[in-house]
Amino acid sequence: MPDTRLSAGKSPALPRVDLAPGLNIARLVCGLWQVADLEKDGSTLDPVKAADRLQAYAAAGFDSFDMADHYGSAEVITGELTSRPGMAHVTAFTKWCPEPGPMTPEIVRAGIQDRLDRLRTKRIDLLQFHWWSFEDPRWLDALREIEALRAEGLIGAIGVTNFDAAHLEVALAEGIEIVSNQVSFSLVDRRAAGALTALCKRWGVKLLAYGTLCGGFISEKWLGKPEPRDIPDWSRMKYKRFIDVAGGWEIFQELLAAAHEIGQKHGVSLSNVASRWVLDTPSVAATIIGARITEAEHRADNLQVFGFSLDAEDHAKLGAVFARMTMVPGDCGDEYRKPPFLTASGDLSHHLSELPPVHPALADAALADRARVFTGSKWEPIAGYCRAVKVGNRILVSGTTATHGDSHNVAPGNAGAQTTYILDKIVAALRAHGAGPEHVVRTRVYLVDAEDCEAVSVAHGRFFADHPPANTLLQVAQLIGPYRVEIEAEAILPA
The missing domain is CATH 3.20.20.100 (NADP-dependent oxidoreductase domain)
Incomplete structure (x- = not known):
């Protein structure tokens, strides 16, 4: 025109x-x-x-x-x-x-x-x-x-x-x-x-x-x-x-x-x-x-x-x-966002002084070997769970859906996009414990529709292709809420 x-x-x-x-x-x-x-x-x-x-x-x-x-x-x-x-x-x-x-x-x-x-x-x-x-x-x-x-x-x-x-x-x-x-x-x-x-x-x-x-x-x-x-x-x-x-x-x-x-x-x-x-x-x-x-x-x-x-x-x-x-x-x-930082300084130092953690890890006052990360879900205090718990050098991440804030369903109907959001959320929880995707040793993926398998797998591969964990992918009859996919993970830090 x-x-x-x-x-x-x-x-x-x-x-x-x-x-x-x-x-x-x-x-x-x-x-x-x-x-x-x-x-x-x-x-x-x-x-x-x-x-x-x-x-x-x-x-x-x-x-x-x-x-x-x-x-x-x-x-x-x-x-x-x-x-x-x-x-x-x-x-x-x-x-x-x-x-x-x-x-x-x-x-x-x-x-x-x-x-x-x-x-x-x-x-x-x-x-x-x-x-x-x-x-x-x-x-x-x-x-x-x-x-x-x-x-x-x-x-x-x-x-x-x-x-x-x-x-x-x-x-x-x-x-x-x-x-x-x-x-x-x-x-x-x-x-x-x-x-x-x-x-x-x-x-x-x-x-x-x-x-x-x-x-x-x-x-x-x-x-x-x-x-x-x-x-x-x-x-x-x-x-x-x-x-x-x-x-x-x-x-x-x-x-x-x-x-x-x-x-x-x-x-x-x-x-x-x-x-x-x-x-x-x-x-x-x-x-x-x-x-x-x-x-x-x-x-x-x-x-x-x-x-x-x-x-x-x-x-x-x-x-x-x-x-x-x-x-x-x-x-x-x-x-x-990740090495190698191809910026003028080779890192983000001339852009940001630091990247603060999204969620802090909270030490358990009674059990010295444990710390927990909470991500603000309204269900965490109701059901009595956390997003990720660290026991010694092992980190267990709860089943995670594409929920933003209290209840917003991210990217409704798009399982691949939901997987991207979920894995970002999981990695943020791992970062709080000093870990990253390279430390993940197992993931479990729950799908409502087997037709979403490829889109979800591609998204999973973007996060873990360099350090592949063990993985199980299951089709389930239904997830709680209007979600297409739910993922849990386990990571182990070096001793």
């Missing part, structure tokens, strides 16, 4: 896409993460001068901007831009990445209001939510409140960022109207092409791909160059870790050489080849490119990505290199 809001002088060369009803965006979105790098010494950019640079992008058709609450003053700069006459066509996406903790209506509203105030707007075009650990189930509380704010008109559309396929499905099965998921996706990191793309196809969700040029490493500038040792900026520090885990600098040079050869064939840059490959994935609505506020701009080169197509020979050439590379482990977003 063409954009009817284009202002005079704007180039028609940049294709557009409807991300949601009323949200028409450029297929190249300008990312403002550079602001955080420029301000990491404590200084702040002049918002007027910085907005002048962004206005030049908007005038050239690059009028969709992506930022986050932790991208320095990016929201303030964008608010200055969108407040100017003639800039009503600019779309602003921002992310809310709260620290783990209670997600009450008041806390969520305050977080979103801060975004509104900094952007100087009454309605956020696309609010994207990030959560640091799915073992903390309060991310569902946050998304429900965000959905309520969308219905209220403070948010135009809801997106998420760095969600893996399993947890995106939980959110969708909960009825949250999610239109997009922003994830790392490049020739180096191809995780999004698998289960996540398949899920997006089923649910109609689009991907916003970042890291497509690996912080600038995927360019002629690095072709044939020695491996860098001193990397000054956060973005390149992060993507160098991706390159390392994908096989290292030598195979990365082979990838650059293949992309360069393809680019020579089509008369474009190897960066264009890398972007074209990602944009050709059916689930991808747009790629996010860095908006240069103080450095050289590359708008003309970026537009070349839409002037050619990759053919079968090109895909075969890239595929031959892919076959010799190592896949980045796990699913999208795992780089923020």
Whole structure:
């Protein structure tokens, strides 16, 4: 659908896409993460001068901007831009990445209001939510409140960022109207092409791909160059870790050489080849490119990505290199949630001071070898049980259903999504006792419908494939409550 809001002088060369009803965006979105790098010494950019640079992008058709609450003053700069006459066509996406903790209506509203105030707007075009650990189930509380704010008109559309396929499905099965998921996706990191793309196809969700040029490493500038040792900026520090885990600098040079050869064939840059490959994935609505506020701009080169197509020979050439590379482990977003942490610092230290435990382990005053974890279920005090009890080095986890809070049935009717939620809950209880999924030695799974066996087994495999426990799966006539699956577990810590 063409954009009817284009202002005079704007180039028609940049294709557009409807991300949601009323949200028409450029297929190249300008990312403002550079602001955080420029301000990491404590200084702040002049918002007027910085907005002048962004206005030049908007005038050239690059009028969709992506930022986050932790991208320095990016929201303030964008608010200055969108407040100017003639800039009503600019779309602003921002992310809310709260620290783990209670997600009450008041806390969520305050977080979103801060975004509104900094952007100087009454309605956020696309609010994207990030959560640091799915073992903390309060991310569902946050998304429900965000959905309520969308219905209220403070948010135009809801997106998420760095969600893996399993947890995106939980959110969708909960009825949250999610239109997009922003994830790392490049020739180096191809995780999004698998289960996540398949899920997006089923649910109609689009991907916003970042890291497509690996912080600038995927360019002629690095072709044939020695491996860098001193990397000054956060973005390149992060993507160098991706390159390392994908096989290292030598195979990365082979990838650059293949992309360069393809680019020579089509008369474009190897960066264009890398972007074209990602944009050709059916689930991808747009790629996010860095908006240069103080450095050289590359708008003309970026537009070349839409002037050619990759053919079968090109895909075969890239595929031959892919076959010799190592896949980045796990699913999208795992780089923020489990080792190896593929972040600038190799952990979450520049994002969070700590990840507090979801539920504490309470020592038994009478029996010194025992401790218990309670998860707040209304049935725990009524029936006199706990979620998990530790006796010596053995941890026993009660039968667990997809119950959130006192009584909410998570992802009704979706056994695979319920399994994901249940196992998150079980792992959170284990963490309180100093254990993890690697310490689980037995699980028992109870299904109402044998047709759910595959979906439940796939979800189980995501948690335990690296350290498989003994497992029993049973079909039962009925579970207590409207649940499709219930799971119990046993773990043993090293002596």
